[in-house]
Amino acid sequence: MAATPVWSVDPRTGKQREQVAAEATPHDVDRAVTAGHAARGALADRPARTAFLRAAADLLDASAAEVVAAADAETALGTARLTGELARTTYQLRAFADAVEDGGYLDIRIDRADPALTPPRPELRRYKVPLGVVAVYAASNFPLAFSVPGGDTASALAAGCPVVVKAHPDHPATSALCASLLRRAAEQAGLPADVVAVVHGFDAGLELIRHPLVAAAGFTGSIRGGRALYDAAAARPVPIPFHGELGSLNPVVVTPAAAAERAEEIGAGLAGSVTLGVGQFCVKPGLVLVPLGADGDRLTDALAKALGATGPGVLLDHRMRENFLAGVRERAALPGVTAPVTPGPGTGPDGEHTVGAGFLTVPARRLAAEGPAQGSAEDREDGVAHDGEDQGKDHHDYEVLLEECFGPVTVVARYADQGEVGAVLARLPGNLSATLQLSDAETAGAPGPAAELIGQVTELAGRVVVNAWPTGVAVAPAQHHGGPYPAATSHSSSVGGTAIERWLRPVAYQSVPDALLPAELREANPLGLPRRVTP
Amino acid sequence: MAATPVWSVDPRTGKQREQVAAEATPHDVDRAVTAGHAARGALADRPARTAFLRAAADLLDASAAEVVAAADAETALGTARLTGELARTTYQLRAFADAVEDGGYLDIRIDRADPALTPPRPELRRYKVPLGVVAVYAASNFPLAFSVPGGDTASALAAGCPVVVKAHPDHPATSALCASLLRRAAEQAGLPADVVAVVHGFDAGLELIRHPLVAAAGFTGSIRGGRALYDAAAARPVPIPFHGELGSLNPVVVTPAAAAERAEEIGAGLAGSVTLGVGQFCVKPGLVLVPLGADGDRLTDALAKALGATGPGVLLDHRMRENFLAGVRERAALPGVTAPVTPGPGTGPDGEHTVGAGFLTVPARRLAAEGPAQGSAEDREDGVAHDGEDQGKDHHDYEVLLEECFGPVTVVARYADQGEVGAVLARLPGNLSATLQLSDAETAGAPGPAAELIGQVTELAGRVVVNAWPTGVAVAPAQHHGGPYPAATSHSSSVGGTAIERWLRPVAYQSVPDALLPAELREANPLGLPRRVTP
Structure with a gap:
């Protein structure tokens, strides 16, 4: 069977511009996810992750003219808007690098043992670990900030989760370009390029949500497409969280x-x-x-x-x-x-x-x-x-x-x-x-x-x-971009500091000796992380 | 159609003890949920909620002999174990009352406006609001601590969510007794009794998960039952979070x-x-x-x-x-x-x-x-x-x-x-x-x-x-009781301080004048709540 070509199309004329890639086969999807899964150990290194996110922002900024031109040719959103969107995108990547460094997102809590309680309380130390490979479904309307290098990708990588992006068909060339920059940034930071990959094609999107090694998904798009993927995520033998933004009347x-x-x-x-x-x-x-x-x-x-x-x-x-x-x-x-x-x-x-x-x-x-x-x-x-007069009207x-x-x-x-x-x-x-x-x-x-x-x-x-307008969603620690269904399929935010919470799960360590604890939880706090301690 | 009776059965003999109630009809379920929904405004009052949770603990303690006897007659778990379980249950209720008073669970974040940023950042104030009526599916094996007055109920009420419990058929009399105590406690605190209700019957459990006004669910039980309810929650026109604990090999x-x-x-x-x-x-x-x-x-x-x-x-x-x-x-x-x-x-x-x-x-x-x-x-x-030698064996x-x-x-x-x-x-x-x-x-x-x-x-x-054993799950701030599927259907905890997070969603207020903000978010911090401020 011949590969299905993926074309970049100029919306100003409706004409095909160039063939960017081929639609991913099931084998391609498996290869991308498996490679991402294999890279998760390397991505667990927080300093390397921080360096990677900053290198990605720097590379995108350095390639701004090329990135903006590619996006404008495919989306017709205009240079001014896309230049602003790229700035938002690199700001996001750097903000998440800062968040990784700060470590507050680990939500570390330590309860000291208390033998005087009934029943006695053992020592408990809790933090959050990354979920695994995250599938990101890119949006049509933000070819940068909610696409390959966008908020879902940045927050998932910051959490320590490798990412496979299902590119939006409206900007495949921009997606390919951004993916190559992100992969180069990973290598600059000493990480495998496979911590980020892009796949194209509708069927590839379905393959991705069903892949056993995909641990969570982020989506921005329509109710119809989002609900189909939500349903597929819920119907898996092992269901996974699906953080979708599906539509809003505002x-x-x-x-x-x-x-x-x-x-x-x-x-x-x-x-x-x-x-x-x-x-x-x-x-x-x-x-x-x-x-x-x-x-x-x-x-x-x-x-x-x-x-x-x-x-x-x-x-x-x-x-x-x-x-x-x-x-x-x-x-x-x-x-x-x-x-x-x-x-x-x-x-x-x-x-x-x-x-x-x-x-x-x-x-x-x-x-x-x-x-x-x-x-x-x-x-x-x-x-x-x-x-x-409308009594008869449905x-x-x-x-x-x-x-x-x-x-x-x-x-x-x-x-x-x-x-x-x-x-x-x-x-x-x-x-x-x-x-x-x-x-x-x-x-x-x-x-x-x-x-x-x-x-x-x-x-x-x-x-x-x-007394303002809802367009223009600030990237800020207190932001919340979500809402009751169908605005969002979960109660998380896809913009702002808390977006990282979507890709983590807590683990508690009970009576684990200091020598065997993750560095983040050791008594001496060698990494200087914020923690809440119950004496 | 005659109502289906609900019997309390003695597991030591297999004999029916007494008829406790009738299985809830769809109308009964609707009435319980609708009454709970109507009571959510009253439950939004944090001091009243705190008083309610403490009154519930006090009433359960005061009725300890009766509660333990009822539970032992239906579960054969023994007086010693059930006395300990009741202590755990009232400890939980009081711990969540303290959490409501502390207010840290509101996760308040305030970003000051910054016109010098590009683009300028508006003022953002974020906290968490209760989801609405929560359906709780009680466990067989903890007739108190994971049942009507248990952790799911306590954490949902603490979050400000009215609760309708689907009682476990193994202890209907204990469930009815505990429900009457919780409802009396609500009235003592000046709240409508309908902030908590109990329904009996398998079909009632399905009605409950499908009710449009049910906003989330908590479950402890088997993979089979939990997965069926999880699937029903995901298949709703408006899907809802389903926090289920389905089984674990440990x-x-x-x-x-x-x-x-x-x-x-x-x-x-x-x-x-x-x-x-x-x-x-x-x-x-x-x-x-x-x-x-x-x-x-x-x-x-x-x-x-x-x-x-x-x-x-x-x-x-x-x-x-x-x-x-x-x-x-x-x-x-x-x-x-x-x-x-x-x-x-x-x-x-x-x-x-x-x-x-x-x-x-x-x-x-x-x-x-x-x-x-x-x-x-x-x-x-x-x-x-x-x-x-096993090559031929499946x-x-x-x-x-x-x-x-x-x-x-x-x-x-x-x-x-x-x-x-x-x-x-x-x-x-x-x-x-x-x-x-x-x-x-x-x-x-x-x-x-x-x-x-x-x-x-x-x-x-x-x-x-x-070097300890997993049985005995401490109720403590750093506890995590959950895990990858099927241990849990979400990444939340059903025990400990963070269990309250399951019943809340964030809301951000942008440029909302102080006079119109919820008291929790006002500039002067009249309630003295913990908050994270970005200058």
């Missing part, structure tokens, strides 16, 4: 007071957030609750003006473009939905490759018509305002407005009162983020809906943002 | 030097660990690697003597007794397996209700004959010593010796050299514990197999024990 609530105070600013800011990266961010605001009335109208006017002034953009591939256009058409055709600025095919000579940004509006009560998909009978009794049609539409579009739901806001929020699935736009008085604690809203959105999101 | 390795030094002591200690609680501990040593030769013979002689002197015991129910006897028969019938002390039906007038303890022996090379079940091609090439028959046999029996595998030890260890699935018996010189770091053994058992267990 609701925004604008209070009446905020609309009164900053309608134009909010409308313009929203347009910027919706169109950033041509609407291809996982934290793009996809549903915005705006009050009915003149202030809300000013907001949507400003949004329309800003979106109308946004030039057409190129999506990551032509299938996404078709899905985007079809998704907008399906939503715009629902009764009661209007499209003040219709997102659609681009204009001009490149129109067949581009899309224009826009937004839809819908009365919020249409979205509140049914109880929450996940809710109990009790919840279903809450705040449901039925609409006489309300499930509106479900699609509560699903992510990848691309430069958002849905503005106009609400009459706070009850409608609560009823819509109660119907939402899990989200990566939820954003509140509040007035000055509300941020200062004035009476109003703000406190209740904070509580409501905390239940449905992993990050709560006030 | 291997022990005795080095030649240890056998030379302490053969009799090790043999007697092993007998005590194997027969504790009539061999019904999840950390019972089920496979013991003992060197061939005179020292090893002395060890097995001591083991035989101690086991022979152990009186018959009553297992938790008659089905377990039948499974135990059948399991022993199946193993003892394998070629090469001997039974120096045959575990079997008890003797005397109660013989039909009791079992006697014993052990089997097998050459270690028989267990090493095949590659590891989970291993790669590379692993399968390691240390495989084929045995001429080596998979010996697999059963690597499976847990619940009850007072262990398998002693006699090894010729260190290669055989490594080859057997490489074939084992995940374990809760692994134990090494070492000589004095080896514990002091003398050359020998000890260092390699520590590395080998760290790969396959959640707790490594040296």
Whole structure:
């Protein structure tokens, strides 16, 4: 059987650029995983790992022009954005190197023996060890920061886990280039190159999740693809953790007071957030609750003006473009939905490759018509305002407005009162983020809906943002990028300092003599690691 | 349809004692979960939660005689053991009350805004929030400490999650009594009684795991039952975390030097660990690697003597007794397996209700004959010593010796050299514990197999024990009770301070004004909680 070629495609023209590789066969996948597994002993050396992560960052920086050009040719995301993304990527690699050096992630706890207790307590020393080979499924929309050299890879390597990346088909050349740089960095640090490998192809992705030596997986992508892999991970003879980020609507609530105070600013800011990266961010605001009335109208006017002034953009591939256009058409055709600025095919000579940004509006009560998909009978009794003229209409049609539409579009739901806001929020699935736009008085604690809203959105999101926009997820120790399903399939974060926790498991050593303990746990603390001691 | 009665049965006679309850219908399960969900707001009050947990411990202590009598009548575990187990249970409840008060489990992290960074970092404040209603599947073998008032319940309540316990059918009266005490404690602390509820029945357990408002589950039991529930949890429209403890072989390795030094002591200690609680501990040593030769013979002689002197015991129910006897028969019938002390039906007038303890022996090379079940091609090439006379024998028959046999029996595998030890260890699935018996010189770091053994058992267990026995799992901050699958279905611990982490998820607040932050995250730290701040 001839190998299936993997092509790099230019989304600006839809044309094949070059053949990058062949799809990995089951044998290729086995070889990559087995080689990674064999390299895990070498990767257990923390100083070598630290040097490796820093060398990887340095090599990527030194190859910035080449990396950014490769990524732009395949993704059309533009040099400015990709230069920023590369900086984020190398920052992440260095931050995880620092985390390895610091050692706090080992979560060392020591309980001294206490024979006076009933029953007597033996000595216990606990830290965390790496899980083994990690499978990383790269995202389409961040060819660097959530792809081969991205956060999943960096955090898994930092934990001491070899990585096999299933490359995203939208940027195979960038993936191959980054993999070669990471492998060179490993060798510079005295580690086997096989601590990182890349495989291409849909079937290879399935082989990978089922491989007995794969110990965990990270994924960023669609609900459909992510759920299929989640199910495969759970169905293994030995199930493994699957940390997937599957999709998010990222609701925004604008209070009446905020609309009164900053309608134009909010409308313009929203347009910027919706169109950033041509609407291809996982934290793009996809549903915005705006009050009915003149202030809300000013907001949507400003949004329309800003979106109308946004030039057409190129999506990551032509299938996404078709899905985007079809998704907008399906939503715009629902009764009661209007499209003040219709997102659609681009204009001009490149129109067949581009899309224009826009937004839809819908009365919020249409979205509140049914109880929450996940809710109990009790919840279903809450705040449901039925609409006489729609009694014959199947309300499930509106479900699609509560699903992510990848691309430069958002849905503005106009609400009459706070009850409608609560009823819509109660119907939402899990989200990566939820954003509140509040007035000055509300941020200062004035009476109003703000406190209740904070509580409501905390239940449905992993990050709560006030008077800013959810796009732009800071790489920082206190960050949390995750949330209830389907935002994430686990309760871990894929961004920030805690992302390393996904690839570790605790081991406790009971009454193990000092000479036989790992250096990290020895009484004299030769590595100077942080530890919590119970006397 | 008439309700199915739930009977309390005396395992000492096999006779029904009393009808305790009826099996829960789907409506009953929905009512318990919905009531728990409605009570979660009240349970969010940390001082009330702390008072509740302490009141529960106090009420259990005050009812000790009644609770221990109820548990003994249903489990035959004996007053002494059950009194100790109750003490462990109330200690756990109080330890989690202290943990709630301390607040370290909230894992608060604060990153100050830094506009000088590229890109600028917004202010981020992160802590953890409870997941929602937790389903707890109680264990048969700890009617208190891993049942209604046990570690899963205590840690989930401490996290702020209401609990619905699926009672174990082996102790329904104890479950009902403990539930009534917990519910009374909740009311004493000003909380709704519905923060804890109990349901009975196999079908109720399935209803529970599928209920949309159940947010996570804890389980202690068999691989078969646990895997079925794990699969149901993963197959939900919204999958939920399933923290299950499914079974463990708990291997022990005795080095030649240890056998030379302490053969009799090790043999007697092993007998005590194997027969504790009539061999019904999840950390019972089920496979013991003992060197061939005179020292090893002395060890097995001591083991035989101690086991022979152990009186018959009553297992938790008659089905377990039948499974135990059948399991022993199946193993003892394998070629090469001997039974120096045959575990079997008890003797005397109660013989039909009791079992006697014993052990089997097998050459270690028989267990090493095949590659590891989970291993790669590379692993399968390691240390495989084929045995001429067994070439025609299906080596998979010996697999059963690597499976847990619940009850007072262990398998002693006699090894010729260190290669055989490594080859057997490489074939084992995940374990809760692994134990090494070492000589004095080896514990002091003398050359020998000890260092390699520590590395080998760290790969396959959640707790490594040296020169002690794995039974008796200390409730302590550094404890880890878990391990690679099937020991546990997740990488969390079900015992000790970190057990609370299973029921929480992080939320990050970005640029949220102080007046709207949860009290736990406010700048002035009004609750005096521990926090990690990045300036």
